[in-house]
Amino acid sequence: MPTTSHSGKMPLEATVIPVTPLRQNCSLLYCVETMKGAIVDPGGDIPLILDSITKKQVTVEKILITHGHFDHCGGAAALSQILGCPIIGPHPDDQFWIDQIPENAQQYGFEGESFTPDQWLKDKDEITLGEERLLVRHCPGHTPGHVVFYNAASHLAIVGDVLFRNSIGRSDFAGGDHQALIQSITEKLWPMGRETVFIPGHGRPSTFGAERDHNPFVADSVLGLMP
Template sequence: MLHVEIIPVTHYQQNCSFIWCDETLEAALVDPGGEPEKLIARVQRSEFTLTKVLLTHGHMDHVGAVTPIARAFDTPVVGPHRAESFWLDMLDKQASMMGFAPCEPVVPSVWLNDGDVVTLGNRHLQVFHCPGHTPGHVVFVDLDAAIAFVGDVLFKGSVGRTDFPRGNQQQLIDSIHSKLWPLGDHIQFVPGHGPTSTFGAERASNPFVADKHFG
């Protein structure tokens, strides 16, 4: 079984997910956006072995703690899609713009593509390239556990902003409709910020992507 603990970090209250396979005790951090000491201490208090850092996209509030964590545990940085190098190359500028202290450069060990599979112990996370909020955004989905880590693609009652450079509203909506909805209404998702929800709940009531708005 895949287990999930959500750890909000930074003044943006970004949802960093500490996830693990209970059969192998292998663990990963999804989108460690800041407060590396807090996240490192949480891993060290656990019985799990951190084997990966997973990234949905390259915005500062999702990657700010990546490099110190990867160094502390000698783990690879997996994701996002290569198109996200646009944002990762701008971390200094992002820090200034978003009110963060400068962070170390983030260099993924592996870039991901749509259709890739990331393993965590005996768990398999399907990778979906979902551009729109950013060009190289990816979503991780454990279909057996019926849980998705969607970054800033989708929120409870909202969707990701598209007014940043290389954002695209239609592309974002298309990503949600074509990549996420077909996975099933039962899928629970952890967004980059705020409470969890399900795809079914958002299809029913989300004012940006609910079925009733798209005939």
């Protein structure tokens, strides 16, 4: 399956690798200066992920997880063993979702492994990728332990299933909270700037500005916010 890139000569670049039957956006993030990087949300299809790493010639040093749903991290344990790198994230409130990965993945006809991350994350943690840094924001609502990764220098965010182009994440799963999700979007994502490009967990990228203008769930006009 072809991959897509967010680039434009930014210091941090991302290649999106759709994986699993649910077409989850796994991302290869890397520092352009050092070509050191991370895989974010390896839900499955490990050969596709490894092929992208080889083609981009990135040295992957970390596996980052936005949240514990199987389509986002069902392949993390296997990939960690292959690459010999740690699993970082999500927030510990999602451990109960990670524990359910094998059963939940089986319901969709594919395999996934549970794991315990080498490092849990909390709000305002920072992760180093080569010469670049990712700010971690804890964004509950879709799941209680969901986190988002943001690189200010490249105006780029990896938001998992918090926000989508013209939609938002579901909040009807165990531990979900609609009001918390809206607050995560408006209080944690919007301050990253209208120009920030975000890669969602499924579907096409967008910008926070476009969603503030047009998203039927969280547009400023819908929520009564000042633009």
